[in-house]
Amino acid sequence: MNEPQDKSRRSFVGTAAIAGAGLGTLALAPGLHLIQVSEANTPTAGASSKVRWGMLIDTTKCASGCDACVKACATENGINETLKDARQGSQWIRKIDLKNPKTGQEHSLPMLCQHCEHPPCVDVCPTGASMKRADGIVLVDRHICIGCRYCMLACPYKARSLVHMPLTEQNPEVPRGQGCVESCTFCVQRVDKGLKPACVEACPEGAMLFGDLNDPNSEIAQRVAKEKTTQVRGDLNLNLGVRYQGI
Amino acid sequence: MQTALTQRLEIPSFYTWVGIGALISALGTAAAFYMEHNGHHVTGMNNQVFWGLPHVFAIFLIVAASGALNVASIGTVFGKKVYKPRGPLSGLLAITMLAAGLFVIMLDLGRADRLIIAMTHVNWTSVFGWNMVLYPVFFGLVGLYAWLLLDRKMYAYSKVAGTAAFIWRLVMTTGTGSIFGFVVARQAYNSAIIAPMFIIMSFAWGLAMFLLFQSAMYKWQGTQINEAIRQRLNNVLGTFVAAVAYFVIVYHLTNIYFAKQTAFEHFILVSGGIYPQLFWGGFVVLGTILPLLLVFVPSLRSMPSSSTLASIFTILGGLAFLYVFIIGGQAYPLDMFPGMEVKSTFFDGAIDPYAPSMPEILLSIGGFGLFFLLSLLAVRVLPFMPQDDIAKLQASGALHD
Numbered sequence: 001m002n003e004p005q006d007k008s009r010r011s012f013v014g015t016a017a018i019a020g021a022g023l024g025t026l027a028l029a030p031g032l033h034l035i036q037v038s039e040a041n042t043p044t045a046g047a048s049s050k051v052r053w054g055m056l057i058d059t060t061k062c063a064s065g066c067d068a069c070v071k072a073c074a075t076e077n078g079i080n081e082t083l084k085d086a087r088q089g090s091q092w093i094r095k096i097d098l099k100n101p102k103t104g105q106e107h108s109l110p111m112l113c114q115h116c117e118h119p120p121c122v123d124v125c126p127t128g129a130s131m132k133r134a135d136g137i138v139l140v141d142r143h144i145c146i147g148c149r150y151c152m153l154a155c156p157y158k159a160r161s162l163v164h165m166p167l168t169e170q171n172p173e174v175p176r177g178q179g180c181v182e183s184c185t186f187c188v189q190r191v192d193k194g195l196k197p198a199c200v201e202a203c204p205e206g207a208m209l210f211g212d213l214n215d216p217n218s219e220i221a222q223r224v225a226k227e228k229t230t231q232v233r234g235d236l237n238l239n240l241g242v243r244y245q246g247i
Numbered sequence: 248m249q250t251a252l253t254q255r256l257e258i259p260s261f262y263t264w265v266g267i268g269a270l271i272s273a274l275g276t277a278a279a280f281y282m283e284h285n286g287h288h289v290t291g292m293n294n295q296v297f298w299g300l301p302h303v304f305a306i307f308l309i310v311a312a313s314g315a316l317n318v319a320s321i322g323t324v325f326g327k328k329v330y331k332p333r334g335p336l337s338g339l340l341a342i343t344m345l346a347a348g349l350f351v352i353m354l355d356l357g358r359a360d361r362l363i364i365a366m367t368h369v370n371w372t373s374v375f376g377w378n379m380v381l382y383p384v385f386f387g388l389v390g391l392y393a394w395l396l397l398d399r400k401m402y403a404y405s406k407v408a409g410t411a412a413f414i415w416r417l418v419m420t421t422g423t424g425s426i427f428g429f430v431v432a433r434q435a436y437n438s439a440i441i442a443p444m445f446i447i448m449s450f451a452w453g454l455a456m457f458l459l460f461q462s463a464m465y466k467w468q469g470t471q472i473n474e475a476i477r478q479r480l481n482n483v484l485g486t487f488v489a490a491v492a493y494f495v496i497v498y499h500l501t502n503i504y505f506a507k508q509t510a511f512e513h514f515i516l517v518s519g520g521i522y523p524q525l526f527w528g529g530f531v532v533l534g535t536i537l538p539l540l541l542v543f544v545p546s547l548r549s550m551p552s553s554s555t556l557a558s559i560f561t562i563l564g565g566l567a568f569l570y571v572f573i574i575g576g577q578a579y580p581l582d583m584f585p586g587m588e589v590k591s592t593f594f595d596g597a598i599d600p601y602a603p604s605m606p607e608i609l610l611s612i613g614g615f616g617l618f619f620l621l622s623l624l625a626v627r628v629l630p631f632m633p634q635d636d637i638a639k640l641q642a643s644g645a646l647h648d
Contacts, residue, residue: 067592087293087594096591098584111583111591120432126375127368144364147357149297150375156432158581158595162297162357164288178286179357232583236431247584 049134052117052241053186054213055200056220056229057109059246061207064108067095072202076187078171083164090161090176092184093199098247107247110199110208113138113159113184114232115241121151121160121183130181136213136241137186145180152181156233159183186210186241213241252332252634253397256626258467268620275613278606279354287357291604295594296577300603301355303569304611307452308348308618310423310445311565313416314453316341316389319396320416321483323409328645329476332633333461334409338393339625340457341416342386347618349382351610374426381419388412397630420446427572434511435576438501444494448565451487455538455561458484460622462555464632471551473637475646481554485542488561492535495568507585514579515571519598522575525567534564574601 073093074080083089093112099105115138121130122138129145132138140151152160160183167176173189176182187197195201200208211220223229229243258264282289292299319337322330330337353362370376392412395405424445430436458480465472499516502508515522538557541547550556578599583589589596603611625631640646 070592083288085288085293086592087295087599088288089294091294091593094591094593094595096589096595099588100586101588102586111595120430123372124375124429125370126373126379127364128370129368144361144368145358146361146365147359148375149357150373150426152294152297153436153577154430154432156581157583158295158593161294162287164293165286177358179283181357233432 047133047135047137050214051135052213053115053136053191054211054220054224054241054243055115055186055197056209056211056223056243056245058207058209059107059109059244061205062108062110062203063205064095064097064106066108066204068202068204069093069110069199069208070095072198073184073187076171076190076198077174077185078167078169078176080169081165081167088164090163090182091158092161092182109244109247111157111159111232112199112242113186114157114238115184115186117239117241119238120154120156124150124154126150133188137188137191138183139185139188140180140182142175142177142180142182145177147179147181149181155183156236156238252636253335253630254632254634255628255630256464256467256632258623258627261623261627264623265620268616268623271616272613272620275351275610275616276354278609278613279359282355282606282610283359289604290607291602292607293599293601295580295599296574296601298573298577299601300570300574300607300611301351301614302573303566304614305348305352305355306423306573307562307566307569308344308351308614310420310449311452311456312341312344312348312449313385313420313423314449314451315344315457316412316416317450317453318457319392319409320413323392323396323406324413327648328640328643329479329635332635333457334396334405335393335629336461336464336626336631336633337457338389338396338412339629339631340460340622341389341453342393343618343621343625344453344456345382345385346621347614350617351614354610374422374429377422381415381422385412385415385419388415416449417446420449427576432581433576434502434508434579434582435515435572438498440494440498440501444491444498447487447490447494448568451484451491451561452565454480454484454487455558455565458554458558459562461633462558464626468632473635473646476635477551477554478548479647481542481548481557484554484557484561485539488535488538488542488557492531495530507582510582511579514598515575519575519579522571522578526571529567530564530571533560534567538564577601 070093077092079090079092093110096109096111098107115136117136119132119138122132126148127144127146129141130151131141147162149162152162160181162181163176163178166178170176190197196210200210209220209223211218213221213224215221224243227245229245230247231240231243290299316337318330319334321327322334353359356362366379369379388408389412392405392408395401395408421442424442427436428438428441499512503512516526517523537560541553541557547553578601580596580598637646
């Protein structure tokens with residue numbers, strides 16, 4: 001009894017689909033089609049395993065009290081929420097001041113996700129939301145993070161934060177979400193366009209160098225090869241993407 | 248062929264008890280909804296202490312769940328007849344405790360609404376990922392085991408299921424301990440002893456929860472447990488409590504011996520304010536010494552309430568231990584730059600002043616409410632009340648074997 005109705009519904013759906021497909025291929029302007037618009041942001045190629053993005057931080061140049069990198073990170077990544085308890089705020093990058101009590105020697109340095117080759121956060125994540133891209137950038141997939149915070153327990157650098165409150169005015173290129181864990185992405189949205197991370201660009205002292213550790217001709221690879229650098233908690237053998245000089 | 252001797256329980260003021268259990272569970276659920284809606288900034292947790300009071304209660308219940316099954320295992324796997332009528336209750340409480348523990352930990356997730364993702368996207372290198380198999384199989388095995396114990400026709404198969412459940416519970420608690428044991432980043436964890444320590448803790452805490460609930464059931468029934476059986480259970484509880492103390496001593500001695508861990512141990516055991524207070528007052532005095540006195544000093548063990556009191560103190564001691572272990576382990580700052588004085592805008596080098604907020608407290612207690620409610624309903628509708636055939640036990644010499 002329902003057959004005629006079903007037929008007419010099917011034919012309507014079919015017609016609508018054809019019409020939609022036709023609209024999609026419609027030229028809005030010469031060379032510009034609806035379907036192309038929807039694909040405009042699709043990356044043409046994935047991250048390459050030939051690349052290992054890394055950062056070299058010269059603590060002898062990093063000035064105590066300067067937080068240009070922290071501010072640039074917040075602006076770039078839309079970290080603009082204010083919480084009554086600062087301990088609940090997101091910290092993708094922070095400045096740490098060190099003092100050797102025996103010698104009185106002082107250092108200042110930015111601390112961020114170290115983008116480990118063997119990231120403990122990736123090992124412990126129950127859903128695989130914590131992941132490492134082929135080019136070594138460690139990220140959190142916002143769609144499958146359940147907010148269990150196990151990665152925060154496993155991270156030796158206190159580099160991860162849980163978003164503690166609802167967010168507004170986000171940067172569309174940097175999705176964040178209440179109840180999810182997040183950390184420094186090396187400004188992956190910029191790196192994929194051939195730009196440097198915001199913190200590196202903002203550092204007034206030129207203390208932060210970003211580049212491909214796998215490319216022997218890159219400045220970072222050459223300096224890491226020639227100069228003495230330190231991996232924080234090198235005893236853990238995590239082979240960090242971030243190296244420090246001067247500590 | 249012998250089935251476990253059990254019966255259904257008529258509970259005086261049943262609906263009042265149901266109401267109390269339901270109210271506590273509902274308050275916990277409402278608190279979780281409030282946290283989920285507003286974000287975790289309404290809790291005392293932050294980005295240094297991100298596992299708070301709910302984790303203390305949830306992990307206690309999850310660890311105790313596996314230990315509660317011990318009573319059944321001693322009966323089925325090791326053939327002790329006194330324990331057999333307690334097998335079904337033991338299985339039931341293991342299931343309800345695990346359900347209650349998971350209720351707390353899952354409702355505390357930042358994205359509790361994405362729970363299904365934890366089952367559809369599993370990372371097998373994660374101990375939490377293993378839990379996606381460990382917990383459901385535990386529910387299934389223990390449920391099957393309890394049914395085989397209760398069904399006269401199927402009783403013969405209970406030994407196989409009981410042995411499987413016993414092995415599985417050891418694996419499961421190894422997993423729970425390894426959540427911490429495999430964390431290399433922190434002074435408090437990163438130790439192979441944590442998994443076996445959690446197993447022995449599960450023995451003590453699970454038995455204490457079992458004895459406490461069992462004593463309520465005897466009270467509801469208006470009868471008393473046979474004194475010889477009560478003393479046997481007391482002895483087992485005392486042995487487990489002493490074994491927990493041994494493991495905790497070795498755990499701390501190991502840390503104290505490692506120079507890089509001594510500052511942390513000093514914090515936890517001496518200078519850390521609430522943490523040493525809870526460790527010495529809560530775990531050592533209340534949770535270890537008092538139960539041992541109650542179950543081993545002749546004048547105290549003969550008091551009818553000694554089992555119940557020893558159980559309550561063991562439970563409180565367990566919660567105190569986990570508070571120190573989980574929260575103290577995070578409150579102490581990460582030692583990224585050994586030998587250096589550290590400070591930052593994000594409180595590096597500083598002790599975190601965590602204090603739980605009301606929603607966290609309600610969610611945590613809600614777990615105990617749910618455990619009570621589920622167990623209460625189950626013992627009302629199915630025969631879980633242990634019935635000891637004392638004459639038969641005495642005749643066969645099984646009362647004291």
